[in-house]
Amino acid sequence: MTVWRGSQPLILASKSPARQALLANAGIAFEVIPADIDERAVELAAGLSTPGEVAALLAREKAVSVSSRYPDRFVVGADQTLALDSRWFSKPAGRRDAAGQLQALAGRTHELHSAVAVARDGEILFSDLAIARMTMRPLDDAAISAYLDAAGPTVTASVGAYQLEALGVHLFERIDGDHFTILGLPLLPLLKFLRSRHLLVV
Template sequence: MTIILASTSKARRALLANAGIAFEAVASPIDERAVEAPLLEAGVPPSEIAQALADAKALGVSVHSPGALVIGSDQVLDLDGERFVKPVDLADAGRQIARLAGRPHHLRSAVTLARDGVVLWRHLDTATLTMRPLDQAAIERYLAAAGDDILWSVGGYMLEGVGIQLFSAIEGDYFSILGLPLLPLLGALRDLDAISN
């Protein structure tokens, strides 16, 4: 069975590849901001936005990939009910980090499996991360060390790299923090006979 990851995210591709899953990566054709707009207007919480985006990505690719099992995933950073998106540049990343410094926030990570335009399975996981207090000089040192790769990461940090130094506490699943709730996903793929036990 063909498995398609509806994402070109380096982190998600690496997680699946490292787990020994044979898959193709295809960018989802959806406009994430267009999917979010009515949800934000309706006051939908960040967790539901993450799930809606994961669904839309999986469905958007599955309708063009007959018979394939498509994985859609998305992640929303929730700071006291406010949704963060990927920073547009390093200055924006610095502003996000300054807002998160010294405070806990939640990462809502959703994953969806779809085939032929039908959602077969979905899962939502939440991790809580507490960033240590940071002054502007510490933020600037971090940005210089991390570089443009953090622009792929909501919140402006990549936990699997130098971004780990920003945190004082983490509660939750590591894979979900990286953007793909891997253990539940592997269980669902086994249940659907897409991978062997």
């Protein structure tokens, strides 16, 4: 059942299966049109210094990029960054890189910065940034290897080499932050905005 009352489906400018599942489970009618932007080039051009600023910028850029091509449509852009102190992480390039990320994160607390933005006709109407603090349990090389064996190729699909909604949950001993932020979409602020535009029936 859908709770969406817009004349056309929402557009999600993201290929993320987790973000798609969040919208689908919330009963929102949407279609996926991924943004085609060079994220690293956007980061470098902006010269931003914090992971939250980068996530917010990329979410906005994705939303604007797609909405400028689809007039009158509401477009959601989202992005997430992972920071351990002053170090930022990107998606691991392969198993060896994934192991290195897990070695760095093990036994320590890192932050996930998740941003969402909504654009229409190339203009930002709404944006929000949320932070989750993730404390990974201590892991020795054997535990990391066992996890990588069990998780398989999915470890390269997410920054930090884990997906909390799957086997990545075994890596953690404490989480401070909501489920939606961790999955890369601050859903509650997004729903509040959509309600303010009379786009939801509840």
